[in-house]
Amino acid sequence: MKKQLLELQEYLAKKNLDIAYISNPTDIQYFTGFYSEPVERILALLVFPDKDPFLFAPQLEVESAKKAGWDQDVFGYLDHEKPFDLIAGHIKDVTANPLHWGIEKDDLSVDKFEAIREQFPSADFPENLSRYMENAKLIKTDDEIKELIAAGKEADYAFSVAFNAIKEGRTEQDVVAEIEYAMMKKGVMHMSFDTIVQAGANAANPHGAAEKNPLKKNELILFDLGTIHNGYISDASRTVAFGKPDAKSLDIYKVDLEAQYAAMDAAKPGVTAAELDKIARDVITKAGYGEYFIHRLGHGMGQSEHEFPSIMEGNNMELKPGMCFSIEPGIYIPEVAGVRIEDCVYITDDGCEPFTHTSKELTYIN
Numbered sequence: 001m002k003k004q005l006l007e008l009q010e011y012l013a014k015k016n017l018d019i020a021y022i023s024n025p026t027d028i029q030y031f032t033g034f035y036s037e038p039v040e041r042i043l044a045l046l047v048f049p050d051k052d053p054f055l056f057a058p059q060l061e062v063e064s065a066k067k068a069g070w071d072q073d074v075f076g077y078l079d080h081e082k083p084f085d086l087i088a089g090h091i092k093d094v095t096a097n098p099l100h101w102g103i104e105k106d107d108l109s110v111d112k113f114e115a116i117r118e119q120f121p122s123a124d125f126p127e128n129l130s131r132y133m134e135n136a137k138l139i140k141t142d143d144e145i146k147e148l149i150a151a152g153k154e155a156d157y158a159f160s161v162a163f164n165a166i167k168e169g170r171t172e173q174d175v176v177a178e179i180e181y182a183m184m185k186k187g188v189m190h191m192s193f194d195t196i197v198q199a200g201a202n203a204a205n206p207h208g209a210a211e212k213n214p215l216k217k218n219e220l221i222l223f224d225l226g227t228i229h230n231g232y233i234s235d236a237s238r239t240v241a242f243g244k245p246d247a248k249s250l251d252i253y254k255v256d257l258e259a260q261y262a263a264m265d266a267a268k269p270g271v272t273a274a275e276l277d278k279i280a281r282d283v284i285t286k287a288g289y290g291e292y293f294i295h296r297l298g299h300g301m302g303q304s305e306h307e308f309p310s311i312m313e314g315n316n317m318e319l320k321p322g323m324c325f326s327i328e329p330g331i332y333i334p335e336v337a338g339v340r341i342e343d344c345v346y347i348t349d350d351g352c353e354p355f356t357h358t359s360k361e362l363t364y365i366n
Helices: 003-014 025-032 059-067 083-094 110-119 129-136 142-164 172-185 200-204 247-266 273-286
Strands: 019-022 044-047 054-058 073-077 100-103 124-128 196-199 219-225 236-242 298-300 307-311 324-327 330-333 337-340 343-347 352-354
Touching (some): 003 019, 003 025, 003 129, 019 025, 025 044, 025 129, 044 083, 054 059, 059 073, 073 083, 083 110, 100 110, 100 129, 124 129, 129 307, 142 219, 142 236, 142 343, 172 196, 196 200, 200 330, 200 337, 219 337, 236 247, 247 273, 247 324, 247 330, 273 307, 307 324
Parallel strands (some): 019 100, 054 073, 100 124
Antiparallel strands (some): 019 044, 044 054, 196 219, 298 307, 298 324, 324 343, 330 337, 343 352
């Protein structure tokens, strides 16, 4: 049994919990090696403090779960069957009346929670396992970091494709299509999130998307992309110059780069998340752009692009070796331009190392 599962079993025993119901697909992957997004179907991992766990999945996923390396029981169900009736039966085969449950309260939908409660009306649900999962995933192992380094190399390749795809008259969506086609030809079949390409003023929307917006000379172009490598992701942003942007755009870039470098240099054990956010934010504020930096400095990452912790004001968690997170200051001025420069990093004994190495000095593309 995987070390992660043994640790969860120990935690359940310590907390006097009879059962854990794991429903988040990425968390299931963390314990089993199997990932699937069930959509409207039911996928769950049931873990007990002193009995073997089992996986419950749609019948069409059972063989895939076994091939992924899961060596415990997998129980399937057909679409016309009532999944929670079956889950309850399998649970009762292990433990007749589990009273104290741990569930992922950040993930489990109300209808599924009510379906569990209907099967086990005497049960209580004292433990939010979402907090357990955050801490379990917080410090990455050496093997996990190797996977994240490999994903970072794929992101660097994607940036090289992206920069070569810039041509006047092409749309942002055209460039996205070229990036993702090139990655598929390389064997990367899934990006870690929807690839973002934003040109000129469109980049001032930090959560925008690629549009049918034609690329024009003398503008900045923002790229935000990542890949999935053996279940671990990359996530990085670069902004480049197409032609010769105006002085305001160039100044925004210069300030944002200074802020990103300052945070990268400061990231090390003992520094708090809030302190790191402030270091970058102070650079941008001093330059007069503080009101245009409208999000946290970074987020945790690993098997998904947004994990615990948040690198932001108010979070006094100290950084520790093995923590992995993004450093991504941004300046977004409506109707003018947007700049974001992002690397995900892992904390070492005396600093941090990025997963991506594409140059951050402003690249000019003609």
